[in-house]
Amino acid sequence: MAGVGGSGSGGGDAEMSGWTGLLHSSTKLLEQAAPTPHFPTLQRNLDQLEALSTKLKAKTIRAEAPSQSLSATRLLAREGINAEQLARDLKSFELKTSFEDVFPSEATTVEEYLQQLHEVAIVSSIQEAQKDNLRSFNSYMMQVLEVDSLLPAQFSSIWLPSTEVMPIPNKTIIENKSSVYAAVVRDLNDARGRSVSFGTATAFRAAYESLSVDAIGTKSVTMQKVWHLIQALVGEGLAPQNASRKMSLVIGARRHLEWGHEKFILETINSHPALAALGGSVGNLQKIRAFLRVRLRDQGVLDFDATDLRRQPPVDTTWQQIYFCLRTGYFDEARQVAQSSRAAYNFAPLLAEWISTNGAVSPETALASSEECDKMLRMGDRPEGVASEQKIGVMDACAEAASIIRQYGSIYLRNGNINLALEYYAQAAAAMGGGEISWIGEGNSDQQRQRNLMLKQLLTEILLRDGGIQLLLGPSGMGEEGELKKYMMDWRSRQQFLLEAAHWCQEAGLYDKSVEIHRRVGAFAMALQTINKCLSDAVCAIAHSMLDGESRAAALIQSGNEILETARYSSEASVQDKDLISEQQTVLRQLEAILHIYRLARAGQTVDALREIIRLPFLHLDPKAPNLAVDIFRNLSPHVQACVPDLLKVALNCIDNVRDTDGTLRAVKSKVFYHFHAISIDYHHEHADTLI
DSSP states (O other): OHHHHHHHHHHHHHHHHHHHHHHHHHHHHHHHTOOOTTSOOOOOOHHHHHHHHHHHHHHHHHHHSOHHHHHHHHHHHHTTOOHHHHHHHHHTOOOOOOHHHHSOGGGSOHHHHHHHHHHHHHHHHHHHHHHHHHHHHHHHHHHHHHHHHHSOOOOSOOOOOTTOOSOOTTSOHHHHHHHHHHHHHHHHHHHHHTTOOOOHHHHHHHHHHTTOOTTSSOOSSOHHHHHHHHHHHHTTTSOOOSSOHHHHHHHHHHHHHHHHHHHHHHHHHHHOHHHHOOTTOOOHHHHHHHHHHHHTTTSOOBGGGOOOTTSSOOBOOHHHHHHHHHHHTOHHHHHHHHHTOSTTTTHHHHHHHHHHTTSOOOHHHHHHHHHHHHHHHHOTTSSSGGGGGGGSOOOOHHHHHHHHHHHHHHHHHHTTOHHHHHHHHHHHHHHHTTTHHHHHTOSOHHHHHHHHHHHHHHHHHHHTSTTHHHHHHOSSTTTTTSTHHHHOOSHHHHHHHHHHHHHHHHHTTOHHHHHHHHHHHTOHHHHHHHHHHHHHHHHHHHHTTOTTHHHHHHHHHHHHHHHHHHHHTOSSOOHHHHHHHHHHHHHHHHHHHHHHHHHHHHTTOHHHHHHHHHHOTTTOOOTTSOOOOOOTTTTOOHHHHTTHHHHHHHHHHHHHTSOOSSSHHHHHHHHHHHHHHHHOHHHHHHTHHHHO
16 A cells, blocks of 8 residues: 555656646747647737737838838937827828919919919808808897797697686787687677677687787788788678679789788888879879889889970880779779770770779670680790699688688697687588588588588587586586587487487497486486496406406496486386386396405305305306206396306305305306306316316
8 A cells, every 4th residue: 555655646746747847838838939849829818919910010010111211200209209199190180272382373374373363262252151141140040039038938728718708918929819719709609600690800800900919020911911801802891792702702802902002002102202203192093103103213204294295205104004003993093094095095995894893894805805814824935834724723612721720629629628629610610511601501412411520520529528528418418508509409410419429439438428428318228238338347357356346346336326217217218218228227237246246255255155146047056946958148148248257267166165065065066067168168178277
């Protein structure tokens, strides 16, 4: 053993000395970085590779660099300058040259030098102009922002109380506008409902003028001018004329343009009183001639100012006088100028005909004018060309107006003001039906159909909002005490609308709204059917241990009992309705019994819960009854059917937790298994573990 131990110790020392020599050789090999045939090539780490690559790069650069570069680097190093840092700085240095550096004067001619100098000056001026424009724009935008910051902030919500319609000083401008406009819409609906004439454009213009907001801003076309245009178009305040509606609009538009051009002429004359030389004359023709003196001031002496006809012939202004007289509405003066001039002698009878008929002409003149217009449209050298024929829009004006009015109502609806939303929605539906004629039933059948469709759609939107049922239907009934009676006077139409709205609510999942509307209409059976569906869902939620099912189920049972109480004393229910109500009452009581069983089971009263389950007549679980093949779903409501599988699971759970002393529970359990098989084979496989 000693020999073995000594031999082993000597062998270990020799082995350790061999490993030490090997490590020493490896270290020297790494330092020398020279390969050896006795050992494989060693892999170097990243730091070693980086150091070696840097040395290799320096050797390569020195070998490839020219002698001048090396001399420059040494020279910079003697002066204490880092050549690499200097190279990096020079990369970002921009050398700007002058014109003389690029085009030396001794190498070019005078003409070339001036041409290049001219081009450089133009480019420089353009660049400076761009900088000035940008600077001016920024300055202008800053001024606009400063002015906007001083103006009242825009309203955050346009919700307005229904009783407040007059502007209040501390409200913003937009709130004041919406307030006074809403008051006009309310008055308009009230007047239309009472078949009383109402000047809509006049009322809107007066409401806008009461705000006194045109003084703010410098717009050339203000809302006051827009309302004046609309007032002129519809011809409010004027005697009715025997003209078509389209012709009345044309006449109104012409009057508005005449009014605006007359203002323009007077402003031009007042701006140039010396050139106009109106003097004390206030006649319409004198105003036109004073305006022409200013307009044609660079064309020489005008014919109506010429005193010595033997000199240079004056400028003939016959057609210009006629045009501006017609443009301003001075028809008598235009006819006077045409009749007194030889240049317009043939035109005078046509002009007299047009004036006497208030813008209409004879069929012969109309035919000739139409042919001339068609000829002008067919001419290829006109800028409009044939495309002018395609400018006739195909837009439905009534639908467009209804869409715009509807947007105002939608804004009020989104902000919770359903009263004003209803006012605008009523006007939107009326606009779809043709406007005022839709209120009195004079529109054609298509217009009435479109109005009724849009009215139902918009009223449904309001009905679904919070407070919508109270607004439209009132505290009770089908709208006799609410706003719905204004728009649907017939009892049948109101009933049909409410039934459609309730059906839409049910499809959209708004069951509470559907129940309330059905209750108002008197469709108690349909209301109970909706309640039973919701109660069935709540009972299933309780079976799956959902927390919100209990309170929901209690509220539904209370609502169902209230509807049953109302139906009991209602005189509108027929015998058939009473039968349907009785069926739904049975379903309600069955669901209520199932809910009671769930409550007992959750409270740990398994014996009482099992006793109540056996008492349910539609399950046929009485152990004393014979085992007959009974289809429990034959006469069972779908809402109760949805609860049966979970109810049978509760029954099995109760049976497992109660001692069977006389074999009664075994008979009940066998019937429960039979019902499971009868319900569905798939259900049996899915819940096989539970059944076993």
